[in-house]
Amino acid sequence: MHTEHAAAIHAPAAHETGGHDEGQQHPIKLYLVVWGWLFVLSTFSYLVDFFGIQGMMRWTLIIVFMMLKAGLIVAIFMHMAWERLALIYAILLPPGAVLFFVATMTVESTYTVGDRIEYFGPTPVTEVTINTSHH
């Protein structure tokens, strides 16, 4: 749907380098609404902590609010929603590599901490004084 919109609002670039002065024109109200939503969502994330919600619930809520906020900023404030798919894909697909990296490191660090607990004991050594003279 938004692509037709895009076609309507974008007269093609008047000039190769100058871009298009007709550019992004949307009613100011749209920005105010998004602004409001960002406030609301931030408040929600804050309340998650305020009420001390823990466990899976906490994670789900945090991530959901985070993604919603990120989505609003990228789609509306950064005008991604009105860009053509060519640009959208070029920007949104590569971070997949990062997500894969994150998944890898999640497994890796779980493995590390498991090893540490198994071989070094679960609790850190506190009674041994650490020599701080070096450094």
Add this chain to the structure above:
Amino acid sequence: MVDVTARTIETAVPPAEVPDVELYHPKSWLTTWVFSQDAKIIAIQYSMTALTIGLVALVASWLIRLQLAFPNTFSFMDAATYYQAVTVHGMIMVIYLLTAVFLGGFGNYLIPLMIGARDMVFPYVNMLSYWIYLAAVLVLVASFFAPGGPTGAGWTLYPPQAILEGTPGYSAGIILMLASLILFIIGFTMGGLNYVVTVLQGRTRGMTLMRMPLTVWGIFTATVIALLAFPALFVGAVMMLLDRALGTSFFMPAIIQAGEHLKYNGGSPILFQHLFWFFGHPEVYIVALPAFGMVSDLISTHARKNIFGYRMMVWAIISIAVLSFVVWAHHMYVSGMYPAFGFFFATTTLIIAVPTALKVYNWVLTLWRGDIHLTVPMLFAIAFIVTFVNGGLTGLFLGNVVVDVPLSDTMFVVAHFHMVMGVAPILVVFGAIYHWYPKITGRMLNEVMGQVHFWITFLGAYAIFFPMHYLGLLGVPRRYFEIGQTSFVPPSAETLNIFITVVALVVGIAQLVFVFNLFWSLKKGRESGPNPWRATSLEWQTPETPPGHGNWGKELPVVYRWAYDYSVPGAEQDFIPQNEPPSALNGARAAGH
């Protein structure tokens, strides 16, 4: 069969122009030649700087070889110096020479010319890119003179060792090294954004992505992965700098050294390895993809035949680039990471071999039924195929996780990556310089000197690194100052080491012929005219040679065909430039249908 030439423009529409006022106009000698914003000048600055610092790395490789062949012989050589030489050698070769020369050098020169642009999209940023790169090189050179010398941590800079006593240059050297890398990345990003945006947004009329020469494809794709891979190194470098300078414990667990408990606690050394190789593996393709691209153009031009399977070549480049982000842990099979990763990463690693293999086949099939002119660039291109296949195939040993277990960290790995990176792309750099030198200077490089340079470099490099695999098979580890007495290395291996060293010195000296040729031909070389190789791509169609200010004179070229219309049946000549309008070709099949 798809008729690739059919994609033509029917009516010549006025080309998209950058008005003259928007071009960069140098005002003085200084802004013309030194602080230039012209991509061509920046390219030359990048290349000269890279080749110069490359010579330093070459000398370092002599030091390495001398020690390995004649241990306990040279008074200037001790373990610390050796490791400093190895580190400086590896780091310069990969980052400051190859990455810089391919992207900053060839990228700057060829991208605008090949896609029919007047310059990079943001010339000022492009200029900054070079100066920051130069600063990075200077900081690196400064580390040679820092107290304690340059870092001897190995080019992989693995902590904790890299920042602890016991490693040469652990105090100042490593800090300067990391600072230099951070600078390099910032500088590269400025240039890289230019290369990418110029290719995506700055092409001339009729130049679709699928008509671009493979050189542009290679450099463009390499730049894209560099922009996404360097961040990991950047972050790793910043964190290591903090560990070193502020005593944070990102990569540092509790450590006791020489009986003393250090203040570090709880960090994860293997995190650095992941960050490094998340960058490091794409990095090896950053220096391979431009070589792939350029060698395609050299082969096609000098075999007077279209590159075979152009679309396959493009998709292979793209899939290699994408896959390069999911194979990094093949450098960590024996690092002690989570063992089951081995299955996944071995599979992805070997899958990369398929698109790469297709590229190799297509190069060879381009020769098939060609009209092969054995010019110096062509010789280098052929040598590239041989050495790259050899090195790539040894990569399959290492990629196959369990085979890597005995071979990892041995001279086998050293042999692998020299063949595939230290020889093959370097041969392309040479071939490309012989090929494009006439466009840059208006004169040909001397052919006899070129032949001498070629034969010594190709056969010599092969003789250095092919036998080296067998040292690794024996079990000789890499980064060994001296192997000394062992039960498993026969004395004959010493002879082999001496042989390798002697050849390495000869090959090194032979590079002087090349350097001499570069300067000699500047004045004495045969005049080349605008298109000595009778090539199709746009850079050979410039109104002036060397290309003048704004590259194209009054009007931008309009492109009507792909870059590989060699020996088109029915055409008068055996090549049709990309900007030749269809109507001008009497009866040539290439006219749009």
Add this chain to the structure above:
Amino acid sequence: MTVAETSHPTVPLARPSGLRGAAADWASDQRAFKTASWGKAMMWIFLLSDTFIFSCFLLSYMTVRMSTTVPWPNPSEVFALNFGGTDVPLILIAIMTFVLISSSGTMAMAVNYGYRRDRKMTTILIVLTAFFGATFVGMQAFEWTKLIMEGVRPWGNPWGAPQFGSTFFMITGFHGTHVTIGVLFLLNIARKVWRGDFDEERHGFFTARRGSYDNVEVMGLYWHFVDLVWVFIFAFFYLW
């Protein structure tokens, strides 16, 4: 097989939409991103690269946090402020979040007014954005000072894993640097808008390229990105 398309520089072309549009754009000549100027394309790609930087910082933080056996300080308590005897958890961070979001709102509106060629409103809104940005940095400075006074150092802290302080200073420091740079550029752009550079298509100081209100949007992209990063930092560092 897609046939090469040509986009005329002045006559609008009806381009297909959706996936076919994407394929057609990539297969066309001259520009792959049909609606993006050079500056905008460059900024987007830079932001993509920067995304990788921030992601690597965050995933490094995740890794050290998950691999250590030493307990992690509770950010909710660490970043609490005491109001009249009660500790309000994370309150300062919440306020900072609101400030930064507000700056994003004003920025988005500045872009809009820019394209309407309303110089006065645009300037005001950009300056307001810069003001919010500076406020954010100021609050961050306050937060840093407070933590340092409580004994948090890059190499250790009174409550647990030393990586807490390390990642905190590193990540917020890197983000704060982005904000600071952004504020400086905002002021520069505000000046240009005010002076009417973009109406006259005056040439930039460094570059030969003509200025246009597109520059405000490009600046906006950067600024929103900084806000975007904060959304992730807020979730992963402060709320985890």
Add this chain to the structure above:
Amino acid sequence: MAVAVVLVLVALGSVVFHMLSPWWWTPIASNWGFIDNTILITFWITGAVFVAVVLFTAYCIYTFRHREGLRADYEPENQKLETWLGLGTALGVAAMLTPGLVVWYQFVTVPEGAAEIEVVGQQWSWAYRFPGPDGKLGTTDVRYIGPDNPLGLNPSDPNGSDDVIVDGGDLHLPRGGPIKVLLRSTDVLHDFYVPEFRAKMDMIPGTVTYFWLTPTRDGTFDILCAEYCGVGHANMRGTVVVEDAAKQKAWLSQQKSFAELSARGRTAAR
């Protein structure tokens, strides 16, 4: 012309070098003959590909070298050919990968009942630890390391007091049974590497890594460090002796346990 000849020579010379090379792998002394077999498979496949590609290149260069009046063919692509080549390559790759993954599965799966030993690396020497009569290794921490506790055993862990510590001597391993080698470092990365065993693995400070093997041949072998660890990296050597179980047991019984060592340390301190 000369190029074509040289390419043929390069291909054949490489094969001849391979056949005649005196620098072949060291005779194996563990169960990891599977690894050698995988390497051999890989050699065969890649060797064939290498020779084929280079000879074909040489052939093309010779046959299609430029002569007066020669004109190249015009052939943009041939999808059928490319598909077949792609499939053939995929097949070759699969032929190497499959055995590789199978053996890797064996490599990471320690058999039930494998004896555990620990190797500790530090700049630039090796130390070893065997579980005492209780068969269990005690927990450790770098921060316990001191003059009388060189490996940092947890003094309050009962599993550790009978652990046998070999600091500075040779490592003796019994022939015939599977052994899980736990690897630990107290300072930087190292890598426990015995060429005859084929297996190797890095040691990472702050965590414990492992590999397993069954020594199959009596003998005395070099231990090398295979991960760069500073200036002394090349000097970080050790010796491992593989012998039959009884002999190894006798050797083990002469070594000091942790309890004995720390008792001695305490008396010495007084």
